[in-house]
Each structure stands twice: as C-alpha cells, then as structure tokens.
Amino acid sequence: VLSRTSSRNMERDWEIGSITSSITSAEYTGPKLFKEPSSKSNKPIIINAIAHCCLAGKVNETQKNVILEELDKCESNHLIILFRDGGCQFRAIYAYSPDTEEISKVTGTGPRNIIHKMIDKLYKYSSDRKQFSIIPTKSVSVSVDALTIHSHLWHIKRPGSARRK
Template identity: 45%
Template sequence: MNAIEFVVFPGAVNRETRMRLLEEIERCDCPHFLLLFRDNRLQFRALYAFYPDTEEVFKIYGNGPKQIVDNMIDNYYKYNSGGKKFTQIHTKHLTVTIDAFTIHNGLWLGKKTRLPDKKGLPLVI
C-alpha cells in the first residue's frame, strides 16, 4: 500500500487511479499482491494477486497477461519502505518477499494487424 501511495501513484494528480487500485486490494482476499511494471523504468501496468501456497498469480486490475507463470518473469523487485523505492532482486522464483516484477519484452507485443496488399493499388504522384 505504501509503494502504491508514495512511488507508483504519488500526489493529487494520481489520486483517482490510486484510490481505485486500493479499492481493488481491499475487495480481494488474497494474502499477497504484486505489481507488474512495463520495464526497468518501473511504469505501472497491472496489479496481481499472488497465492504463495499454490504459486498462482492472477491479474486483478490493469493491462497485462491474465495469469503469470515463472518463465514469463524477467526481473523481480522489492519495495524498500525506508528509501521509498524499488530495488531489483536477483532470484529465479516468486516468493512473498517480492513486491513487483517485469515480464519479457516479447510478451508485450500485441496481435499484428495485416496491412492491405499494395500490388493492386495505383501509384499516385
């Protein structure tokens, strides 16, 4: 909650988004929550519920995959409440000490749309 308030969505400008996210946390009975960041610049993308006993990660709010498995995760982050910042942790598995993560860049690519064939189009000069 402190990470969301002081780092992810600080200030009056982000109040509405911050309140919506905190409401989602209050509604869920999950024992642990994780934040998904876009990349190492730590831009928020989604909130996930993490169930340590089954090691399942499900999206609650935001943009990202509906479910996360270990091999999708690129980097792990821990929130430092004293320094009010996220620091990268070098590990290979999710634990309750992890507060945020990023996924591999290739997982962000959406469906490619096919452009029309240009062979039959007249050349305009």
C-alpha cells in the same frame, strides 16, 4: 564411563520421553510455534508502494484511487505489482498464492496470469526509501513485491489488424 545399568536407564528414560512427547504433541491443539510465511500479508506494503511511489502525485490520483479501491476488496494475502519495464512504470496488481505458485491478475493492464518463464526481473519495495530494488533471484516467493515480464510479451499480435487498401 557409564555403567550398563545407568545407560539402560537413560535409554528407558529416552523411550518414555519420546512416547510422552508424541502423545502430548498429538493432543496439543494450541497455536503452532512455526507460522507459514504465506499467512503474512504484504498488502500494507503494496498499498504504501502504490500511494507513495508507483502512482504518487496529483496526475495519478484517479488511477491510484481506483487501484486502492480494488485492493480493499481483494482477499489475497500476497500481492505483486507488475511493471512495464525496469523503469518501474505501474501496469497491474496480481495476487500470488505461495501454495500453488499461481500469479493471477487482480486489476490493471497485463496478462491474465503470469507463469515462471514470463518473468524477467523481481523487485522488493523499501518503505523507508520509497523505492524498488531488484532481487537477485529467479524464483517468486512471498518476499517479492513487484516484477517485470519479458518485453516481447507486451507486443500483442492481433489477428486481422493489418488493413488492406
């Protein structure tokens, strides 16, 4: 059992310690130990996926080079590939902002922006297996490399396209 004096000394030490730690933490300007995951980029993974999986082979070379050029100019740290459907057919590249949760098109064929209710499935790319696998989640995060949107969103209704004879 602690005597009253030693417990008082411990309290005082704790108070002094908390005061000094709050002062030092306010003055500390060095690197943070915890890094926001948004600072990590998946761009190399996406480039790898485009080159070796989505648009691999001679037949896709022209489209692949155009897409890779666009990616080179893109400032975004996190990119997401849009697939046509579960067959993982490449359609577009989107920039994802973890802070605003905005998904906006960089290049390709698809909606200008993708919102949560449009998303059907989410995918992660495995560089060593050179394939995408479904992630069992409904929320977009920096761990998502590709997604599909609901199939009815691909059927664009153009007003006045029905011709009368």
